[in-house]
Amino acid sequence: MQDPLYAFRSLAHVYRGASVLSIDRLDLPRGGMVGIIGPNGSGKSTFLRIAGFVEKPTVGEVLFNGKAAGPFAPDVRNRVTLLPQEPFLMRRTVQKNIAYGLQIRKADSRLSERVNEALAYVGLNGKDFVQRPSYALSGGEAQRVALAARLILKPEVLLLDEPTANVDAVSAQLIQSAALKAQRDWGATLIIASHDWQWLYEVSDTVLHLFKGRIFGTGRENIVFGPWESAAEKSWCKTLDDGQILRVPPPPAADATAVIEDLRVLGSESPPTGASTICTITGIISRLALEKASGKVRASALAANLPLTAVLPQAQIRGQGLYPGRRVRLAYDWTRLRWI
Amino acid sequence: MDFLVQGFLRAIELLFAGDAETFSAVSATLVVSAYSLLATLAMGLPLGFCLGYFDFRFKKQVRVVVDTLLSLPTVFIGLVVYAFFTHRGPLGEWGLLFTLPGVAVGLTILALPILIALSATAVESMDRQLRVTLMSLGADRRQLFLSTLWEARHGIIAAALTAFGRVMTEVGIAMMVGGNIKWQTRTITTAIALETNKGEFAMGIALGLLLLLISFAVNITVSFLRKRD
Numbered sequence: 001m002q003d004p005l006y007a008f009r010s011l012a013h014v015y016r017g018a019s020v021l022s023i024d025r026l027d028l029p030r031g032g033m034v035g036i037i038g039p040n041g042s043g044k045s046t047f048l049r050i051a052g053f054v055e056k057p058t059v060g061e062v063l064f065n066g067k068a069a070g071p072f073a074p075d076v077r078n079r080v081t082l083l084p085q086e087p088f089l090m091r092r093t094v095q096k097n098i099a100y101g102l103q104i105r106k107a108d109s110r111l112s113e114r115v116n117e118a119l120a121y122v123g124l125n126g127k128d129f130v131q132r133p134s135y136a137l138s139g140g141e142a143q144r145v146a147l148a149a150r151l152i153l154k155p156e157v158l159l160l161d162e163p164t165a166n167v168d169a170v171s172a173q174l175i176q177s178a179a180l181k182a183q184r185d186w187g188a189t190l191i192i193a194s195h196d197w198q199w200l201y202e203v204s205d206t207v208l209h210l211f212k213g214r215i216f217g218t219g220r221e222n223i224v225f226g227p228w229e230s231a232a233e234k235s236w237c238k239t240l241d242d243g244q245i246l247r248v249p250p251p252p253a254a255d256a257t258a259v260i261e262d263l264r265v266l267g268s269e270s271p272p273t274g275a276s277t278i279c280t281i282t283g284i285i286s287r288l289a290l291e292k293a294s295g296k297v298r299a300s301a302l303a304a305n306l307p308l309t310a311v312l313p314q315a316q317i318r319g320q321g322l323y324p325g326r327r328v329r330l331a332y333d334w335t336r337l338r339w340i
Numbered sequence: 341m342d343f344l345v346q347g348f349l350r351a352i353e354l355l356f357a358g359d360a361e362t363f364s365a366v367s368a369t370l371v372v373s374a375y376s377l378l379a380t381l382a383m384g385l386p387l388g389f390c391l392g393y394f395d396f397r398f399k400k401q402v403r404v405v406v407d408t409l410l411s412l413p414t415v416f417i418g419l420v421v422y423a424f425f426t427h428r429g430p431l432g433e434w435g436l437l438f439t440l441p442g443v444a445v446g447l448t449i450l451a452l453p454i455l456i457a458l459s460a461t462a463v464e465s466m467d468r469q470l471r472v473t474l475m476s477l478g479a480d481r482r483q484l485f486l487s488t489l490w491e492a493r494h495g496i497i498a499a500a501l502t503a504f505g506r507v508m509t510e511v512g513i514a515m516m517v518g519g520n521i522k523w524q525t526r527t528i529t530t531a532i533a534l535e536t537n538k539g540e541f542a543m544g545i546a547l548g549l550l551l552l553l554i555s556f557a558v559n560i561t562v563s564f565l566r567k568r569d
Contacts, residue, residue, distance in 0.1 A: 049472065052476055053475075054471070054472045054475040054476055071475060072475075072480055072481055077478050077480065078478045080476075081476045081477065081478070082472065082476040083476070084469055084472050084473070084476070086469055088467055088469035088470060088472070088473045090470070090473070090487070090491055091491060100477055100487075101477035101478050104477070104478060104479055104480075104483050105478060146473075149477060150476070150477070153477070153478065
C-alpha cells in the first residue's frame, strides 16, 4: 500500500480548557480528494488548521510524507496551503495579494502573467481586477482572489474550509471548479470541509464525518439528538413533530446522542416481519446523489423534520422507483443503534 | 496684549534673521528627538508587536503596567535619570549628565511606553485571519513579523508620531538631565521656559512657532506617504 501523505497520531487539541479535537489515528492518501463533513463546532476548522500546519495540536503528531511536521517546518511550508473560511486579503491590490506567496519564495519571474493565470482559474479577468484594492471586492470576488493566491503557488496540498459558505451561487460554482481543476492539472491533494454534503459525496474519494471533535465514520451515519423518554422496559423513544415514534435502547443519559447506521429504505415493500427490534417510520425522499467513491446513491429523506440518510445500490433506486418527493418507509434495528 | 503682538512680530524677525541662538535650540531639539525616537523604535516596535500579537501568561498584567507608565511624570523620569548619571550614581562614569545623549536616554524612557502601548493596540486590532493567511501562503517567522508590521503600518506610524510629539515638546527631563546649557543642551522647550522667565516673549514665541512648524512638517510628510501608499 502506498505510504500515506498525512498520518495523524494520538492527536488532541484543547481550546480554553475544552477538548475540540481528538483523533487517535488517521491516514490520508496523496492525490485524492477528502471531504470533511460535520455540524458547526465539530472540529472541522481546527482539523484543517492543524493539517494546514498553521496551528500546532495540543498533543500528538502529524506526519507529512512520513516525517513529523508542524508550523513553519521548511518541509511543508511551501507545499501545503489553507484557505480559511473567512477570506482575508491584505490591504494591497489584488495583484499584490495574489503575488505575495511567490514573492516571499523569491519566485517572481513572469509575475504578471502568473497572476493573470491564477485569476483565470477562479473565473476573474486579470485586466479588470489586478489593480483593484482588496477593499473594492465583493464577498464572492474576495473569496475567489484568496483562492487564486493559493492556486498560483501550485500547492501539493490544498485545504479549503467551507469555501462556498458565504458566497453567491456563481462564485460557489467557480470555486468548486477551480479546486477540482487544481487536482486535475497538477495532482494536488484536496481536503475540503463543506456543508455542501451532496457536492462532497459527488467528488470526494473519501468523506470523513467529524462530530464533537472525533471522526466516527464516513457520513453514512444518522445522528439523532435527545432528549429521550422512557417508553417501556428496555425501550426508550423520541416523538417526532408529526407524532411518529423513534425507538431506541436505554440511553446512557436522557440527552444522549444516538447514531443510526443501518437505515434501510423499504419503498412499497412490507417491513420485515417477526422482528420486534425493527422500528419503522415514514419519510419523504428529499435528495438523491451519486457517491463517487462507492458508486452507490445517497438517498436523503425527511421524517417529520428529522433528516436521515441511507446509501443504496443504484439497482434498488431503479427497482423501487425512488425519486425526490416519494413517500417511503424507513427502517432500522433499534437494538443495533449506538450512542456517542 | 501689545507685548504679545510685539513679541510675535519680533519672533518672525528673529526667525527670518536666522538667529544663531534660536537655531542652536532647534538643532539640539532635533538631535535629542532623533536619538530617542530611534532608540524607542528599536526597542518599542518588537516589544509592542509581541505584546499585541502573542497571547502569554500575565499579558493583561503587563498591559496594565505599560498603560500605567503612559502617565509617568516627566520630572520623575528626569530625577531617576539624573540620579543614575550624576557622578555619584551607578552610571556616573559614562559622563552622560548635561549632554544631549543623556537627555535622549530620559526621553526614550518617556516615549517607550507610548510606542509599546499604541503599537500593541494597532497589532491587536489586526484581523486574526492575517496570521493564518500569511502562514498558509508560506511565510516564515521573519516574513510573518515583517508582513504583520506592514499591515499595521498606519497604526504604528501614528504611534511613532505620538511618541515623537511627546518627546519634542518635553521640558522636565530636558531641563533636569540636560541642564539647559546655552549652545549645548538648550532645547526649544527649555529655551521657551527660560526666555519666558526672563520676560523675553519674542524669543519664546519664535521658538514656539518653530516647534509648531516642525510638527506640521512631520504630519504633512506622513500624510503624503499615506496617500502614496
